[in-house]
Amino acid sequence: MNSRRDFLQKLTASVIAFNFFPGYGSSGIKNFYSESNEDPVLRVAIMGLGSYGTRVAEAMQSCKRARLTGIISGTPAKIKNWQDKYNIPANNCYNYDNFDGIKDNPEIDAVYIITPNALHHNQAIRVARAGKHVICEKPMALNAREGQEMIEACKKANVKLLVGYRMHFEPKTLEIIRMRKDGELGKILFFQGLCGFRIGDPSQWRLNRQLAGGGSMMDIGIYAVNGARYMVGEEPVWVTAEETKTNPEKFKEGVDETIQFQLGFPGGAVASCLSTYTMNNLDRFFLNAEKGFAELQPSTGYGPIKGRTNKGELNQQHVTHQTVQMEEMAGIILEGKQPIVPIDGEEGLKDLKIIDAIYLAVKTGKKVDLKL
Numbered sequence: 598m599n600s601r602r603d604f605l606q607k608l609t610a611s612v613i614a615f616n617f618f619p620g621y622g623s624s625g626i627k628n629f630y631s632e633s634n635e636d637p638v639l640r641v642a643i644m645g646l647g648s649y650g651t652r653v654a655e656a657m658q659s660c661k662r663a664r665l666t667g668i669i670s671g672t673p674a675k676i677k678n679w680q681d682k683y684n685i686p687a688n689n690c691y692n693y694d695n696f697d698g699i700k701d702n703p704e705i706d707a708v709y710i711i712t713p714n715a716l717h718h719n720q721a722i723r724v725a726r727a728g729k730h731v732i733c734e735k736p737m738a739l740n741a742r743e744g745q746e747m748i749e750a751c752k753k754a755n756v757k758l759l760v761g762y763r764m765h766f767e768p769k770t771l772e773i774i775r776m777r778k779d780g781e782l783g784k785i786l787f788f789q790g791l792c793g794f795r796i797g798d799p800s801q802w803r804l805n806r807q808l809a810g811g812g813s814m815m816d817i818g819i820y821a822v823n824g825a826r827y828m829v830g831e832e833p834v835w836v837t838a839e840e841t842k843t844n845p846e847k848f849k850e851g852v853d854e855t856i857q858f859q860l861g862f863p864g865g866a867v868a869s870c871l872s873t874y875t876m877n878n879l880d881r882f883f884l885n886a887e888k889g890f891a892e893l894q895p896s897t898g899y900g901p902i903k904g905r906t907n908k909g910e911l912n913q914q915h916v917t918h919q920t921v922q923m924e925e926m927a928g929i930i931l932e933g934k935q936p937i938v939p940i941d942g943e944e945g946l947k948d949l950k951i952i953d954a955i956y957l958a959v960k961t962g963k964k965v966d967l968k969l
């Protein structure tokens with residue numbers, strides 16, 4: 598009850614702040630309220646103005662319930678560009694040294710962390726301590742221990758922690774989940790998740806263990822891990838995994854190039870997945886069940902996602918994933934809305950536990966039991 602009351606107080610504070618701070622209007626940030634002029638809007642600062650941060654910012658321009666009101670960046674030239682492009686006042690611009698100051702900024706409700714993986718843990722904890730909601734890109738952290746610490750920091754600060762699992766709002770994905778839940782597919786027997794692309798520049802952070810925390814598994818294989826869970830609809834109880842490396846020069850110690858992994862589920866279903874940085878055109882989910890099947894290809898790219906089931910083609914409309922994700926996240930943070938597939942810290946932590954187990958299985962060559 599307390600946390601709900603605190604949450605409502607925060608929400609009220611943010612609404613009151615809008616009403617009583619005339620600076621909001623003059624700051625050039627428009628439309629704090631959706632067109633109905635009733636629903637509060639989530640005011641978001643993006644941390645890390647890189648390739649995905651840019652995509653999210655663009656997608657947010659079409660949001661009614663979420664607005665880009667701040668930025669956090671280590672690159673002054675980007676800050677200037679983004680200020681001009683998105684009309685962001687100087688007071689809402691921060692760097693990595695001073696962003697703890699957002700605690701005193703009533704124009705920012707949440708920070709969306711879109712930096713290299715290894716930075717998420719510390720940055721999320723600092724955002725939480727500043728009293729702002731945390732939205733964090735996948736992988737949420739480098740391992741389960743870090744993920745747990747982030748959850749605890751957010752709990753302690755009474756802020757929400759959400760992970761950028763955009764597929765959880767994708768219409769064709771949701772239709773398959775609906776079919777499974779409604780029993781139209783019958784008992785789930787098998788899932789296959791193939792996730793990969795051919796990575797370029799060897800000097801990028803994704804191939805630096807310190808910043809990436811691993812290789813393809815942390816970056817793209819996580820889609821198969823997460824997808825296996827929402828497609829099968831259960832939590833895995835064991836994992837086996839094998840790694841292969843064709844280019845040890847490019848994929849150094851601790852940076853996995855290709856990992857095949859298998860998951861076992863309590864209902865008897867098994868999953869067989871591939872994560873790689875060496876193959877293009879690898880983006881496919883396949884679900885086999887007693888009464889039918891479901892297939893998505895591409896399954897996790899930016900879309901359009903394509904798919905079919907034993908009943909025919911899936912024809913749900915393509916949406917811009919990041920726009921829908923931010924609209925839904927606004928509903929989750931501001932109204933406590935419950936998504937069909939969770940996107941909270943616990944959800945991110947489950948994936949990290951599985952990834953920890955996959956790396957352990959690669960190292961030991963043994964089956965690893967899981968308790969999620």
Ligand code: NDP
Binds near residue numbers: 646816
């Ligand atoms: P980029 O390299 O394009 O951008 C990362 C940004 O982080 C940089 O531009 C920089 O922004 C900031 N940064 C801070 N410290 C560092 C550092 N030491 N090295 C490099 N950059 C730093 O990466 P992406 O945008 O592709 O990925 C960022 C995160 O988003 C990752 O966790 C990734 O897994 C996730 N992601 C998620 C996707 C999804 O579909 N959900 C898709 C792509 C990525 P600045 O100059 O402003 O400080």
